Amino acid sequence: MRDIPFHIDAAVGQARATTFELARGTIRTPLYMPVGTQGAVRGVHPTQLEETGAQIVLANTYHLSQRPGEELVDRHGGLHRFMGVSIPILTDSGGFQVFSLDKEVTEDGVTFQYEVDGNKTFLSPERSMDIQQKLGADIAMVFDECVAYGSDYDYVARSVDRTTRWEQRSKQAHTRPDQSLFGIVQGGFWPELRQRSAEAIAAIGFDGYAVGGLSVGEGHDKMCEVLDHTTKHMPWDAPRYLMGVGRPLDMVEAVARGIDMFDCVIQTRHARSGVVWTWHGRVRVTDKRYRKDLRPLDDRCTCTTCTTFTRAYLHHLFKVNEILAATLASIHNIAWFQQFMTAMRLSILDGSFEDFRKEVHATYPDGAPEEPEGEGKPKSVGGRPAQVADNRPRPTSRKPKPRKR
Numbered sequence: 064m065r066d067i068p069f070h071i072d073a074a075v076g077q078a079r080a081t082t083f084e085l086a087r088g089t090i091r092t093p094l095y096m097p098v099g100t101q102g103a104v105r106g107v108h109p110t111q112l113e114e115t116g117a118q119i120v121l122a123n124t125y126h127l128s129q130r131p132g133e134e135l136v137d138r139h140g141g142l143h144r145f146m147g148v149s150i151p152i153l154t155d156s157g158g159f160q161v162f163s164l165d166k167e168v169t170e171d172g173v174t175f176q177y178e179v180d181g182n183k184t185f186l187s188p189e190r191s192m193d194i195q196q197k198l199g200a201d202i203a204m205v206f207d208e209c210v211a212y213g214s215d216y217d218y219v220a221r222s223v224d225r226t227t228r229w230e231q232r233s234k235q236a237h238t239r240p241d242q243s244l245f246g247i248v249q250g251g252f253w254p255e256l257r258q259r260s261a262e263a264i265a266a267i268g269f270d271g272y273a274v275g276g277l278s279v280g281e282g283h284d285k286m287c288e289v290l291d292h293t294t295k296h297m298p299w300d301a302p303r304y305l306m307g308v309g310r311p312l313d314m315v316e317a318v319a320r321g322i323d324m325f326d327c328v329i330q331t332r333h334a335r336s337g338v339v340w341t342w343h344g345r346v347r348v349t350d351k352r353y354r355k356d357l358r359p360l361d362d363r364c365t366c367t368t369c370t371t372f373t374r375a376y377l378h379h380l381f382k383v384n385e386i387l388a389a390t391l392a393s394i395h396n397i398a399w400f401q402q403f404m405t406a407m408r409l410s411i412l413d414g415s416f417e418d419f420r421k422e423v424h425a426t427y428p429d430g431a432p433e434e435p436e437g438e439g440k441p442k443s444v445g446g447r448p449a450q451v452a453d454n455r456p457r458p459t460s461r462k463p464k465p466r467k468r
């Protein structure tokens with residue numbers, strides 16, 4: 064573990080703008096981390112990824128340990144060399160994926176069948192630390208149990224205590240001094256279990272602290288309620304990471320409750336089906352209304368997609384199933400969320416966070432359709448246009464600017 068330098072630059076209530084140092088870079092929060100499950104952000108070259116302003120990229124321990132195996136990554140000198148990225152990397156512990164499979168949980172760890180070849184595999188705190196240290200990311204995550212949504216109190220209570228023991232074992236097994244190790248708070252939807260977990264994990268002591276077990280179908284209000292009961296028991300002077308959450312409204316409300324970091328796959332997953340986020344709401348660029356639209360995806364976005372191409376071009380690429388469509392939309396979504404988080408950070412620094420929060424509520428209200436139904440199949444979402452602002456008066460459409468180089 065490293066003792067990471069951490070600084071709170073400003074706070075508005077519980078919302079913080081922080082800076083911390085990792086082995087490969089300085090991180091500024093609030094922060095959105097794109098996900099490269101299989102060792103790549105799908106369809107996005109590392110150079111393009113870095114141009115989006117992404118500060119950290121995620122990789123999945125479970126997937127990479129199965130294919131190609133951590134030994135091969137280690138022989139490359141670690142994930143940075145293997146993936147060709149120079150920005151910091153965070154690896155999850157593998158727990159989240161494993162607990163969605165058929166498995167047997169004991170005090171030692173978890174036995175499960177690997178999805179691809181059906182082989183029996185065992186994952187434990189020690190095994191997860193061994194894999195993650197070989198992968199060599201800047202941040203490793205402890206091995207925890209992510210309980211299923213709807214698990215009963217007794218099970219979650221036993222699981223919280225076992226997870227605490229697993230996190231102790233994770234810390235003991237972790238020896239790499241250039242890698243930060245984050246603990247994870249569990250506890251399902253019971254305030255006293257969240258508190259018990261948060262206090263126990265804080266007592267073990269980590270470089271940062273994550274909230275796990277959310278974004279499992281509980282909905283926005285329940286998520287906020289759990290955070291209200293959780294973050295107040297977490298250390299104030301370390302990064303706090305809400306795992307798997309990535310919708311604008313969830314993010315701004317989590318930041319309002321003291322969260323600094325997020326990761327989510329919806330940005331890139333939805334991009335591949337033609338759904339992009341903008342400052343005016345979500346846009347489904349495959350919709351026929353964009354066939355002749357000469358505007359960029361977002362008139363305020365500074366990404367290379369928006370400064371080079373029109374909606375009409377993106378629409379065309381999706382219609383002819385050109386793979387570049389997925390790449391360009393992914394670049395925009397990742398970059399847009401970087402700009403969204405930077406705007407949120409600036410609003411904390413200058414004290415206008417509450418105004419920013421109201422704007423997000425107005426643009427991305429709870430209950431607004433978020434999930435496109437099936438990749439590549441454009442559908443009208445819930446009868447409500449996803450791009451509310453498209454009926455509003457706009458400045459004259461602008462021509463795409465040549466790409467800055």
Ligand SMILES: [Zn+2]
Pocket residue numbers: 360361364365366367368369370394395396398399
């Ligand atoms: Zn853009």
